[in-house]
Amino acid sequence: MQRTIVLWVPDWPVIAAVRDEAAPAGNAHPIAIMAANRVVACSAAARAHGVHRGQKRRDAQGACPQLVVVAHDDDRDHRHFAPLIDAIEERAAGVQIVRPGLVALAARGPARYYGGEKAAALALIGAVIDEGVMDARVGVSDGPFAADRAARDTRPNSPVRIVAEGAAAAYLAPLPVSTLADPELATLLARLGVRTLGAFTVLPATAVRERFGPAGAHAHALAGAADATPIIPRTPPDDLERVIELEPPLDRVDQIAFAVRQLADDVVEQLAARRLVATAVRVSVTDETGRESDRVWLHPRAFRASEIVDRVRWQLSGSTRRLGQKPDAALGPGLASPVTRVRIAPDSVDATVNHEPGLWGAGPDDRVHHALSRVQSMLGHESVVTAQRAGGRTLAERRILVPWGDRAVHQRPLDRPWPGALPQPAPATVFPSRHAVTVIDGRGDVVLIDDRLRVTSVPAAFAPGAGGATRPIRSWAGPWPLDERWWDTAQRQKIYRLQVVDEAGIAWLLVLDGGSWWAEARYD
Amino acid sequence: MSVQLAIFERMFDHGEVPALALASPEPTRSAVEALQARINAMQRTTLDTKLTPTHEALADLLPDGGLKQGAAYSVTASSALVMALLAGPSQAGSWCGVVGMPEFGVEAAESLGIDLDRLVLVPHPGDQWLTVTAAIADAMSVIVVKPGRAASDGAVTKLAGRLRERGATLLVVGTWPQTEAMISITASRWSGLGQGWGYLTQREVTVTVSSRRSAAPRSGRLVLPDPELGIRRLDPPLGAGRGRLGAVQTGGARPAPVTALPRRAS
Numbered sequence: 001m002q003r004t005i006v007l008w009v010p011d012w013p014v015i016a017a018v019r020d021e022a023a024p025a026g027n028a029h030p031i032a033i034m035a036a037n038r039v040v041a042c043s044a045a046a047r048a049h050g051v052h053r054g055q056k057r058r059d060a061q062g063a064c065p066q067l068v069v070v071a072h073d074d075d076r077d078h079r080h081f082a083p084l085i086d087a088i089e090e091r092a093a094g095v096q097i098v099r100p101g102l103v104a105l106a107a108r109g110p111a112r113y114y115g116g117e118k119a120a121a122l123a124l125i126g127a128v129i130d131e132g133v134m135d136a137r138v139g140v141s142d143g144p145f146a147a148d149r150a151a152r153d154t155r156p157n158s159p160v161r162i163v164a165e166g167a168a169a170a171y172l173a174p175l176p177v178s179t180l181a182d183p184e185l186a187t188l189l190a191r192l193g194v195r196t197l198g199a200f201t202v203l204p205a206t207a208v209r210e211r212f213g214p215a216g217a218h219a220h221a222l223a224g225a226a227d228a229t230p231i232i233p234r235t236p237p238d239d240l241e242r243v244i245e246l247e248p249p250l251d252r253v254d255q256i257a258f259a260v261r262q263l264a265d266d267v268v269e270q271l272a273a274r275r276l277v278a279t280a281v282r283v284s285v286t287d288e289t290g291r292e293s294d295r296v297w298l299h300p301r302a303f304r305a306s307e308i309v310d311r312v313r314w315q316l317s318g319s320t321r322r323l324g325q326k327p328d329a330a331l332g333p334g335l336a337s338p339v340t341r342v343r344i345a346p347d348s349v350d351a352t353v354n355h356e357p358g359l360w361g362a363g364p365d366d367r368v369h370h371a372l373s374r375v376q377s378m379l380g381h382e383s384v385v386t387a388q389r390a391g392g393r394t395l396a397e398r399r400i401l402v403p404w405g406d407r408a409v410h411q412r413p414l415d416r417p418w419p420g421a422l423p424q425p426a427p428a429t430v431f432p433s434r435h436a437v438t439v440i441d442g443r444g445d446v447v448l449i450d451d452r453l454r455v456t457s458v459p460a461a462f463a464p465g466a467g468g469a470t471r472p473i474r475s476w477a478g479p480w481p482l483d484e485r486w487w488d489t490a491q492r493q494k495i496y497r498l499q500v501v502d503e504a505g506i507a508w509l510l511v512l513d514g515g516s517w518w519a520e521a522r523y524d
Numbered sequence: 525m526s527v528q529l530a531i532f533e534r535m536f537d538h539g540e541v542p543a544l545a546l547a548s549p550e551p552t553r554s555a556v557e558a559l560q561a562r563i564n565a566m567q568r569t570t571l572d573t574k575l576t577p578t579h580e581a582l583a584d585l586l587p588d589g590g591l592k593q594g595a596a597y598s599v600t601a602s603s604a605l606v607m608a609l610l611a612g613p614s615q616a617g618s619w620c621g622v623v624g625m626p627e628f629g630v631e632a633a634e635s636l637g638i639d640l641d642r643l644v645l646v647p648h649p650g651d652q653w654l655t656v657t658a659a660i661a662d663a664m665s666v667i668v669v670k671p672g673r674a675a676s677d678g679a680v681t682k683l684a685g686r687l688r689e690r691g692a693t694l695l696v697v698g699t700w701p702q703t704e705a706m707i708s709i710t711a712s713r714w715s716g717l718g719q720g721w722g723y724l725t726q727r728e729v730t731v732t733v734s735s736r737r738s739a740a741p742r743s744g745r746l747v748l749p750d751p752e753l754g755i756r757r758l759d760p761p762l763g764a765g766r767g768r769l770g771a772v773q774t775g776g777a778r779p780a781p782v783t784a785l786p787r788r789a790s
Contacts, residue, residue: 367662367663368619368644368663368664370662370663371659371660371662371663371664372644372660372663374659375646375656375659375660378652378655378656378659379646379648379649379650379652379656383646383647383648383649384644384645384646385644385645385646385647386640386641386643386644386645387630387633387640387643387645388630388640389630389631389634389640395629395631398630398631399630399631401645401647404644423723423724424635424751425632425635425724425725425726425749425751426629426631426632426635427629427632428602428603428604428607428629428632428633429603429627429628429629430627430628430629430630431627432626432627432647455720458719458720475714475717475718475719475722476717476719476720477717477718477720477721477722477723478720499717499723499724500717501714501717501724504712505711505712505713505714505727506712506714507714507717507724507727521629522603523604523714523724523727524601524602524603524604524709524712
């Protein structure tokens with residue numbers, strides 16, 4: 001039986017949320033992490049108020065009204081746990097991540113190196129404390145299951161629990177069967193009169209296998225500390241990001257792009273050596289004042305080195321544009337302050353096999369790409385777009401404009417019904433900013449819409465707001481109300497739409513928004 | 525093409541044409557003219573393959589029976605008409621670029637048959653619209669441009685040269701100095717909308733094409749947009765109305781359709 005060290009950081013999801021600034025820092029705040037309306041983790045302060053795992057949100061908030069509720073995010077847990085693993089790996093090799101906040105290691109190596117299991121355990125706790133996590137517990141025993149139980153059998157002031165070799169079965173014996181983390185089996189065993197792990201291990205292994213199947217047999221082995229599942233250490237991921245320190249700091253985009261070229265080649269080559277390609281790249285630029293501009297660039301296919309350089313250039317010119325300087329990409333704009341450091345890290349990668357060009361090429365041909373890239377270098381990255389349709393109720397929502405070379409992030413699926421959207425056909429001209437108009441009836445009064453969704457009088461004509469020529473209305477229909485997102489002050493809208501045909505046979509979409517009329521689109 | 529081949533086969537195999545010639549001189553002349561027109565038309569498409577695939581509802585209205593590569597056309601302010609002209613090339617796999625039209629309705633474009641994967645928009649080229657158009661002429665088969673500031677004659681000539689060299693077709697929304705033809709909607713009638721009821725369903729338009737090459741403008745009635753097909757022709761297409769005889773036909777003296785030939789002979 002393999003001696004195992006398990007290191008456990010209690011309430012890791014809470015710590016990760018605090019580190020991510022999703023929850024307030026400080027021990028006094030009761031924080032609960034929720035997934036599917038249940039508490040998955042809570043802070044000590046919350047526990048003191050009676051919040052516990054598995055509780056419903058309403059019950060938890062009832063127990064503790066000032067509870068800070070944070071949605072569970074597995075990515076966040078992993079992301080913030082990664083530096084801890086790196087720190088642990090510096091003290092001991094062969095770390096298996098059971099889940100964020102819980103790692104297992106084979107005890108033999110560290111115990112010999114540090115001169116005893118206790119010393120090894122304290123060294124690991126020291127590594128975690130150095131990373132700023134003050135509470136970490138270690139259990140050492142035969143096999144991961146017993147070590148895990150031992151780690152939980154600790155207190156903040158005595159964070160290490162060592163179960164002597166061969167004593168694991170005796171240590172586990174008094175624990176209840178619910179420890180096995182198999183609720184179905186635990187209930188069944190309890191109903192059969194088997195209440196502790198010790199009582200469960202007394203049953204013959206063959207009988208357990210016959211009655212409970214392979215899962216039951218595994219649980220039986222765990223309970224008897226006889227589980228032979230080895231620790232599978234993770235392979236430390238390769239460091240694929242590249243950083244360049246610019247000394248002296250550079251303040252021209254073309255100089256920086258030139259300096260970054262080698263870096264981009266390096267990143268792509270490193271990936272290619274592992275038969276990978278980057279489909280998203282994170283570019284971080286730090287300037288002299290310490291300000292950092294960080295952005296993830298998506299690619300519709302896979303990045304080549306020159307394309308990464310383009311992204312760096314766009315990011316630099318984008319940051320100057322935000323600062324209100326005139327972008328002059330042809331000459332290289334002066335940046336706000338000189339850049340000292342550029343970091344390029346592949347954000348998501350894919351196997352090369354999926355990105356091999358086909359016999360007739362993949363994606364648009366190079367000629368198209370070059371021509372459009374040239375236009376982008378003239379006008380800026382966002383100036384050349386491809387269009388995609390999206391779901392939504394308003395015309396502006398129903399399309400997504402994606403800059404050339406980027407990948408669209410879909411938020412509103414097209415295949416939903418979207419009640420309240422306009423019927424087909426769609427207008428051919430959608431004004432980028434709607435024009436003010438006035439809609440009048442036969443006597444020249446402004447037409448409005450009452451609370452019962454009726455027009456106050458029959459619309460007879462409409463005219464551009466600034467005293468343009470009046471267009472008589474031949475036929476019309478509506479008003480069609482759209483009252484959406486009333487709960488969201490930023491995005492709520494309550495509008496009434498009218499389709500009208502003027503005497504030239506051209507149809508218009510008129511919108512009444514907050515008491516004034518607008519022409520939103522033209523069916524020409 | 526197979527119909528045309530069938531006609532030729534009948535002509536040469538069964539000696540129908542000489543029989544006709546003996547029977548009456550009057551129809552012969554028109555039949556010969558029609559056949560010459562047909563031969564001309566076929567020669568145009570086989571020898572000079574310089575046409576961009578055009579939607580069949582519009583092709584016969586245009587001089588030469590389609591959008592010519594390297595030529596510029598002026599389209600009078602109608603986004604739907606622009607989309608109808610783009611639909612043919614786009615469905616045939618060409619890339620289309622739209623410069624200076626932030627109001628281009630993407631949803632309508634897709635429903636009229638434009639492939640959005642091969643549609644590139646440059647909504648705000650500003651003063652550089654001419655440079656941008658010239659730059660994307662390298663890669664796009666059809667470019668729609670809405671001119672911002674007026675361009676100098678020199679710049680227009682330079683762009684025309686670039687287009688000819690690259691074989692790209694330019695559709696200008698507005699006026700343009702050197703155009704192959706002016707395409708406009710001269711009448712438009714929406715249906716589906718009443719006095720306070722209904723919703724827009726479809727529109728009948730009359731598309732008129734005037735060019736230097738034909739004396740009288742040609743018109744055709746289309747449903748644009750049509751709820752099912754996107755674009756549908758209402759009146760019969762202008763039969764053999766292509767090539768050099770176009771002007772003669774629209775002048776009124778329309779020759780008998782060639783398909784009538786075998787029936788007459790029998």
